[in-house]
Amino acid sequence: MDQYGSDELLLPSLQASDEIDMPGRFDYNCSRKGDAGNISRICLWVKNDDDTCLSRRVRHSICILGVEHLSLLAETPHIMANKVEFGFI
Structure with missing residues (x-):
């Protein structure tokens, strides 16, 4: 992994993970509902x-x-x- 891009991958991964359950996260269920105009x-x-x-x-x-x-x-x-x-x- 590029040493300068790790934060660019880590935070979006935390934000989309069902297992971590980060407050305010945006996961597959949110996009499937279609009620999010943008992220x-x-x-x-x-x-x-x-x-x-x-x-x-x-x-x-x-x-x-x-x-x-x-x-x-x-x-x-x-x-x-x-x-x-x-x-x-």
């Missing part, structure tokens, strides 16, 4: 010269979520955050 995650894309990343930490053009994003995360509990600052967890 998403919070991913704040920024340009290199963009100053909109509140944490001021950017990796691969994605804003790393930090304490500064607590209100945003609280307003959207139904979707998963992508790229969270390690010290924030």
Whole structure:
């Protein structure tokens, strides 16, 4: 497995697993019912010269979520955050 892609595989796997029963997960039964319009995650894309990343930490053009994003995360509990600052967890 590519050492840089493991998180991109792990979190979606946890989110879709019946056995793990992660809160807010989206599994086969959800898609079979057809009542989900879309599935998403919070991913704040920024340009290199963009100053909109509140944490001021950017990796691969994605804003790393930090304490500064607590209100945003609280307003959207139904979707998963992508790229969270390690010290924030």
